[in-house]
Amino acid sequence: MSELMERIRPTKGDKASRSAARLASGRPPRLRDSLQRTWFWWALLVAAGVVFPVLSDSTYIYFLAGGIGVYCLVGVGMNLLYGLGGQVSLGQGAIVAVGSYTAGIALVHGELDMWTALVIATVVGAVTGILMGLPSLRLSTWYFALTTLAFGELVLGLVEYFSEYTGGTNGLVGIFVDLTSGELYWVIVAANVVGLALYFTFVNSRLGRGLIAIKEGGEAGTVSGVRTISIKVIVFAISGAYAGAAGALFAYEQQVIAPDQFTTNFSIFFIVIIVAGGYGRWLGPVIGALAFFAVPELLTDLNEWRMVIYGAALLLFMAFAPNGIMGALEALWARVRGRTPKDAAGPGSRSSGEAGYDEDLEVSASAAKAERLASLLRSAEAPDGSTDIGRLTVDDVAVSFGGVKALQGVSMTLDSGKIYGLVGPNGSGKTTLLNVITGIYKPSTGSVHLHGELLTGVAPSKLAALGIARTFQTPRLLKDLSVWENVMLGGYTAEKSSSLEVLLRIGRARKESRRLGARAYELLDVLGLAEHAGTRAGDLPHGLQRMLEIARALMVQPRLLLLDEPAAGLSADELQVLDQLVRNLGGGGVTVLLVEHHIGWVRELCEHVTVLDQGKVVTAGDPETVFVDPRVRETYLGVLG
Numbered sequence: 001m002s003e004l005m006e007r008i009r010p011t012k013g014d015k016a017s018r019s020a021a022r023l024a025s026g027r028p029p030r031l032r033d034s035l036q037r038t039w040f041w042w043a044l045l046v047a048a049g050v051v052f053p054v055l056s057d058s059t060y061i062y063f064l065a066g067g068i069g070v071y072c073l074v075g076v077g078m079n080l081l082y083g084l085g086g087q088v089s090l091g092q093g094a095i096v097a098v099g100s101y102t103a104g105i106a107l108v109h110g111e112l113d114m115w116t117a118l119v120i121a122t123v124v125g126a127v128t129g130i131l132m133g134l135p136s137l138r139l140s141t142w143y144f145a146l147t148t149l150a151f152g153e154l155v156l157g158l159v160e161y162f163s164e165y166t167g168g169t170n171g172l173v174g175i176f177v178d179l180t181s182g183e184l185y186w187v188i189v190a191a192n193v194v195g196l197a198l199y200f201t202f203v204n205s206r207l208g209r210g211l212i213a214i215k216e217g218g219e220a221g222t223v224s225g226v227r228t229i230s231i232k233v234i235v236f237a238i239s240g241a242y243a244g245a246a247g248a249l250f251a252y253e254q255q256v257i258a259p260d261q262f263t264t265n266f267s268i269f270f271i272v273i274i275v276a277g278g279y280g281r282w283l284g285p286v287i288g289a290l291a292f293f294a295v296p297e298l299l300t301d302l303n304e305w306r307m308v309i310y311g312a313a314l315l316l317f318m319a320f321a322p323n324g325i326m327g328a329l330e331a332l333w334a335r336v337r338g339r340t341p342k343d344a345a346g347p348g349s350r351s352s353g354e355a356g357y358d359e360d361l362e363v364s365a366s367a368a369k370a371e372r373l374a375s376l377l378r379s380a381e382a383p384d385g386s387t388d389i390g391r392l393t394v395d396d397v398a399v400s401f402g403g404v405k406a407l408q409g410v411s412m413t414l415d416s417g418k419i420y421g422l423v424g425p426n427g428s429g430k431t432t433l434l435n436v437i438t439g440i441y442k443p444s445t446g447s448v449h450l451h452g453e454l455l456t457g458v459a460p461s462k463l464a465a466l467g468i469a470r471t472f473q474t475p476r477l478l479k480d481l482s483v484w485e486n487v488m489l490g491g492y493t494a495e496k497s498s499s500l501e502v503l504l505r506i507g508r509a510r511k512e513s514r515r516l517g518a519r520a521y522e523l524l525d526v527l528g529l530a531e532h533a534g535t536r537a538g539d540l541p542h543g544l545q546r547m548l549e550i551a552r553a554l555m556v557q558p559r560l561l562l563l564d565e566p567a568a569g570l571s572a573d574e575l576q577v578l579d580q581l582v583r584n585l586g587g588g589g590v591t592v593l594l595v596e597h598h599i600g601w602v603r604e605l606c607e608h609v610t611v612l613d614q615g616k617v618v619t620a621g622d623p624e625t626v627f628v629d630p631r632v633r634e635t636y637l638g639v640l641g
């Protein structure tokens with residue numbers, strides 16, 4: 001290579017500093033080795049496909065491409081609902097029907113223009129989506145799927161009942177729009193561009209992270225304050241709006257609509273295209289619609305063999321490409337790059353991380369870092385603007401699991417800004433007590449108060465907004481999301497902009513997300529994770545997963561932090577960083593409750609220690625007194641010298 005080329009080529013150091021600058025400005029990291037890094041080439045390929053009908057200048061090709069566009073639009077909405085949200089809807093076709101009939105009736109009977117009819121169909125689709133989605137707030141996935149199926153039948157029944165307007169089984173005829181097939185095609189393309197833009201904004205916002213946390217169903221979202229109901233309603237509205245708009249465009253293309261176009265098969269077809277295309281990936285619906293709509297159409301000359309080929313292809317896909325076409329390509333990409341495909345983790349994965357991770361992590365607990373951390377925590381304004389969380393009191397709490405008395409008459413008081421230790425042998429009830437404080441378990445007797453207000457019975461998802469954060473004995477992370485996204489999830493309640501502002505990237509939304517992004521970077525940097533910001537969380541070694549969970553908890557801007565065995569599995573260097581961190585938290589006015597088996601560390605760090613054994617408090621007080629207590633020495637026989 002010439003000397004000039006050597007000079008031009010960015011060095012590894014340049015790349016690292018560019019990446020750090022990008023993160024410091026609050027922008028998300030580039031994902032490591034992900035197929036998504038090749039998005040530009042995919043976008044180019046899609047753009048080439050989009051202009052193809054223009055080159056062919058055939059009405060039939062325009063019609064076919066318009067059809068793909070309509071399916072694709074519904075698919076993009078379904079991708080949010082199912083691909084990211086895990087909600088199986090077998091009624092999406094029914095919403096398309098609602099959009100089609102709304103626009104058709106508006107045009108034929110209401111004599112409105114096509115644009116007004118399109119807007120009305122979109123709004124009606126959104127409202128219908130919300131109505132159809134309401135049962136999902138109470139029902140499990142498959143029961144919900146059944147209700148959507150029934151919803152589809154209901155819509156078809158209504159179409160026949162109101163035959164005066166809908167034309168009943170004969171269909172609604174005369175839906176003419178004043179556009180050529182080419183012009184209508186471009187309207188469909190524009191709708192898809194808007195749809196995809198909104199999809200990307202959603203996915204890369206707190207809403208997208210929240211939706212994935214809801215789908216994962218673990219505590220990661222709950223303790224970060226993710227509001228399940230509002231996110232689900234928004235997703236049903238968006239996917240309904242897409243289906244409603246697609247329905248109107250479908251009616252404009254077909255000019256005649258009838259109930260037999262909107263059978264259950266029609267709804268199932270949308271599931272097929274996103275599953276076959278690759279759900280949770282933006283290209284999934286595009287590729288799926290192309291493969292499962294256009295290809296069979298183009299094979300019409302093969303007559304009866306057409307559906308056999310179609311069915312066989314579908315079976316082969318299910319057997320050999322369970323993550324769809326895009327999933328298979330990602331796996332291939334990973335293999336070509338000599339990496340393990342990260343897709344095995346399942347649907348909804350949006351990032352693909354780095355394997356072959358450098359275990360010899362250099363963790364520096366330098367004074368400069370400690371100072372930065374202290375200032376970061378000081379600058380963290382508490383969610384309600386105050387700095388003092390007040391006293392937490394646990395009164396006479398009891399919890400039983402069948403015959404096991406996990407906690408019996410446990411009382412404890414935590415004053416703000418102090419570091420407390422909670423120790424005891426395995427099974428003594430430490431985690432159960434944290435679960436009671438954070439609302440995950442409801443005690444059979446007793447109560448928890450914060451600053452005089454009853455905390456018992458408050459939903460765990462509301463605690464983040466009160467400034468309470470926690471970590472778990474086994475880190476609860478969104479393993480398929482990047483390290484950066486996991487930390488950002490912790491900032492969920494700190495974002496004050498409305499969902500509409502977030503979706504349209506207007507008002508304070510953009511500024512706010514940059515500010516939180518910059519804070520996420522600072523936390524990652526201080527905790528030695530910055531260089532892994534774009535790595536899939538599940539690929540981090542155990543110690544760093546713990547640090548990541550702590551970073552997420554700190555994004556909550558807690559004033560009460562509950563840490564469940566944070567030192568387990570940490571290296572000496574990592575423990576040093578953690579020690580510095582907890583000291584700074586205490587110094588910064590944050591109350592810390594540390595559950596830990598590392599007795600030496602608890603002794604040095606905590607101002608007050610409570611010892612549990614068999615669900616009861618053995619003793620509590622300053623560590624020097626507690627650890628010389630004969631009852632504690634008996635409990636910890638052999639551990640205390």
Ligand SMILES: Nc1ncnc2c1ncn2[C@@H]1O[C@H](COP(=O)(O)OP(=O)(O)OP(=O)(O)O)[C@@H](O)[C@H]1O
Pocket residue numbers: 401404405406424425426427428429430431432433473
């Ligand atoms: N969800 C549950 N269902 C049934 N039993 C449970 C449940 N959670 C905890 N327990 C039981 O309650 C007791 C206390 O468990 P807990 O996890 O609180 O102890 P711990 O002190 O945190 O233990 P470790 O140090 O091993 O984490 C144990 O006997 C445990 O088996």
